Amino acid sequence: MSGTLYGIGLGPGDPELMTLKAYRLISGAEVVAYPALEDGESFARSIAADVIPPDAVEITIHIPMTVERGPAQAAYDKGAADIAQHLDAGRDVVVLCEGDPFFYGSFMYLFARLAGKYETEVVPGVTSVTTCAAVSGRPLAARNEVLTIIPGPLDEADMQARIAAAEAVVIMKVGRHLPKIRKVLDALGLTEHATYVERASLPSQLVVPLEGAPCEAPYFSMILVTKGQDPWLN
Amino acid sequence: MSGTLYGIGLGPGDPELMTLKAYRLISGAEVVAYPALEDGESFARSIAADVIPPDAVEITIHIPMTVERGPAQAAYDKGAADIAQHLDAGRDVVVLCEGDPFFYGSFMYLFARLAGKYETEVVPGVTSVTTCAAVSGRPLAARNEVLTIIPGPLDEADMQARIAAAEAVVIMKVGRHLPKIRKVLDALGLTEHATYVERASLPSQLVVPLEGAPCEAPYFSMILVTKGQDPWLN
Numbered sequence: 001m002s003g004t005l006y007g008i009g010l011g012p013g014d015p016e017l018m019t020l021k022a023y024r025l026i027s028g029a030e031v032v033a034y035p036a037l038e039d040g041e042s043f044a045r046s047i048a049a050d051v052i053p054p055d056a057v058e059i060t061i062h063i064p065m066t067v068e069r070g071p072a073q074a075a076y077d078k079g080a081a082d083i084a085q086h087l088d089a090g091r092d093v094v095v096l097c098e099g100d101p102f103f104y105g106s107f108m109y110l111f112a113r114l115a116g117k118y119e120t121e122v123v124p125g126v127t128s129v130t131t132c133a134a135v136s137g138r139p140l141a142a143r144n145e146v147l148t149i150i151p152g153p154l155d156e157a158d159m160q161a162r163i164a165a166a167e168a169v170v171i172m173k174v175g176r177h178l179p180k181i182r183k184v185l186d187a188l189g190l191t192e193h194a195t196y197v198e199r200a201s202l203p204s205q206l207v208v209p210l211e212g213a214p215c216e217a218p219y220f221s222m223i224l225v226t227k228g229q230d231p232w233l234n
Numbered sequence: 235m236s237g238t239l240y241g242i243g244l245g246p247g248d249p250e251l252m253t254l255k256a257y258r259l260i261s262g263a264e265v266v267a268y269p270a271l272e273d274g275e276s277f278a279r280s281i282a283a284d285v286i287p288p289d290a291v292e293i294t295i296h297i298p299m300t301v302e303r304g305p306a307q308a309a310y311d312k313g314a315a316d317i318a319q320h321l322d323a324g325r326d327v328v329v330l331c332e333g334d335p336f337f338y339g340s341f342m343y344l345f346a347r348l349a350g351k352y353e354t355e356v357v358p359g360v361t362s363v364t365t366c367a368a369v370s371g372r373p374l375a376a377r378n379e380v381l382t383i384i385p386g387p388l389d390e391a392d393m394q395a396r397i398a399a400a401e402a403v404v405i406m407k408v409g410r411h412l413p414k415i416r417k418v419l420d421a422l423g424l425t426e427h428a429t430y431v432e433r434a435s436l437p438s439q440l441v442v443p444l445e446g447a448p449c450e451a452p453y454f455s456m457i458l459v460t461k462g463q464d465p466w467l468n
Contacts, residue, residue: 009364011253019360020257021250100364108373115371122368124435126253126358130243130334134356137349139342146396147383154378162380165399201358 003031003092005083005118007101007111009125010047013220014201017126018047025094025123026051031086033059033079034096035106043220044096059083059093063106073109080113087118100125104151104172129170132197132222136207140224141168152177160184169225178217185210185225195224237265237326239317239352241335241345243359244281247454248435251360252281259328259357260285265320267293267313268330269340277454278330293317293327297340307343314347321352334359338385338406363404366431366456370441374458375402386411394418403459412451419444419459429458 006025011017018026026032026048036042040060045052052058061079064071083093101107101122111120129149133140141147148166150159152173163169163184171181174196185191194210198221206214210223240259245251252260260266260282270276274294279286286292295313298305317327335341335356345354363383367374375381382400384393386407397403397418405415408430419425428444432455440448444457 009360009368012358014255016255016258017253017358019245019251019253021248023254024250100360100368102367102373103364104375104377105373108376111371111373120371122371124246124251124360124364124368126243126334126360127364130337130358130361133336134243134334134358137345137354137356139336139339139345141338141383142342143338144385144387146385146388149375149381149383151378151380154380 001090002118003087003090005087005110005114005120006092006094007097007107007120007122008094009097009100009105009123010044011126012099012128012131012201013043013047013199015047015050017131017201018051019123019125021123022125023051026096027053029053029056029094030091031057031059031083031093032096033061033083033093035061035063035079038062038064042096044098047098048096057086076106076109076113080110083110084114084118087114097125099127103127128200128220128222129172131200132170132224135200135205136195136197136224138195138224138226140170152181156180156184160187163190163225164188167227169227171223171225173219174217174221174223175219176217178213178215178221181223182210185223190225190227193226197222197224235324236352237321237324239321239344239348239354240326240328241331241341241354241356242328243331243334243339243357244278245360246333246362246365246435247277247281247433249281249284251365251435252285253357253359255357256359257285260330261287263287263290263328264325265291265293265317265327266330267295267317267327269295269297272296272298276330278332281332282330291320310340310343310347314344317344317348318352321348331359334361337361337363362434362454362456363406365434366404366458369434369439370429370431370458372429372458372460374404386415390414390418394421397424397459398422401461403461405457405459407453408451408455408457409453410451412447412449412455415457416444419457424459424461427460431456431458
């Protein structure tokens with residue numbers, strides 16, 4: 001009998017924001033897989049480091065950071081094949097995922113390759129979006145507000161049109177797109193309604209009004225925008 | 235010295251989807267507060283029931299389900315006053331919140347009343363949105379997709395315009411708005427791309443294509459819509 005594939009959301013970075021279910025599955029894991037940069041650094045593994053059993057087999061999936069999709073897809077092909085060997089041998093495999101596996105997560109590429117063939121369970125996790133709201137003391141959305149989540153790489157015109165049409169807005173994956181995002185929010189008169197958060201829940205966390213944001217933003221940074229009056233104030 | 239107010243996200247319903255931090259804070263709590271319906275039923279309390287210490291003081295905030303906002307606001311006024319008494323006496327108060335406190339959560343009304351006067355910490359939780367994606371095996375958003383979260387009570391024309399302009403869509407708080415939502419999705423030709431989920435992560439969970447959804451939906455139900463090709467499939 002084949003093993004089960006688990007895609008496990010670890011939350012935004014603070015290991016204590018892992019769920020009880022993630023903790024149970026990781027601490028009992030025989031095989032643990034995770035994405036890593038080409039130099040081997042894995043944010044996902046760092047979140048779960050104290051929970052992974054010392055004798056667990058570890059599969060590192062090295063994801064090349066190229067603009068073309070081919071090399072990354074080849075890396076997921078290889079990672080999926082490595083995982084499948086264990087599943088075929090009847091061993092469960094736990095895949096560690098930053099945040100939530102199905103919220104802009106790379107687990108979906110393994111899921112697409114393996115879920116049709118093996119029993120698969122996805123364990124949701126706390127996203128960086130609600131964590132940024134929590135640490136900045138700003139509710140994300142209230143009552144009948146529409147919430148729009150916009151990835152930073154969106155092109156300028158599209159981003160501006162979408163923010164203009166939106167109510168509450170979260171801009172994710174800010175990183176090198178910060179100058180473009182500032183320009184868009186300035187053009188819309190929303191800069192003073194924007195909060196910048198980087199590395200939410202980690203010791204290096206930073207929460208400041210957008211005007212006070214650093215010139216260089218890391219990939220794990222986000223901007224929250226509320227328009228007009230906060231509807232939760234009364 | 236005053237106590238600290240904690241707003242704690244409990245996740246979508248399965249107690250194992252609580253975070254380690256929520257577990258630690260609730261299991262050590264002296265005073266626990268939570269919203270409840272007028273008959274006393276509290277979904278938040280039911281999630282944390284096995285973690286609340288038997289000798290903890292419990293504050294039930296009875297929220298009247300009226301269309302006018304006045305009665306509910308009066309209930310939050312009273313709840314905030316009850317909580318403040320404990321904070322003034324130097325006792326920490328843990329407020330239990332379904333899902334995430336700042337994601338369409340009622341905690342924001344207590345936060346608005348108390349956070350200016352008392353030390354306050356918001357502990358994010360797993361939302362029903364990513365849980366619905368996990369249990370239905372459908373990634374919410376990939377790469378540079380924009381994700382739009384729409385509350386079911388939105389009026390029909392507004393809902394239709396927002397879904398038409400969106401990429402990935404989640405419709406929350408479906409409940410009695412299901413017939414209207416069906417009509418909107420039919421008009422947009424999106425019914426076959428829609429998945430209905432109720433009570434995600436609970437034993438009574440239901441996941442079906444929208445065509446197979448029941449006629450009556452509970453408040454805790456949601457519809458996920460993806461348009462066209464799933465971008466994560468390759």
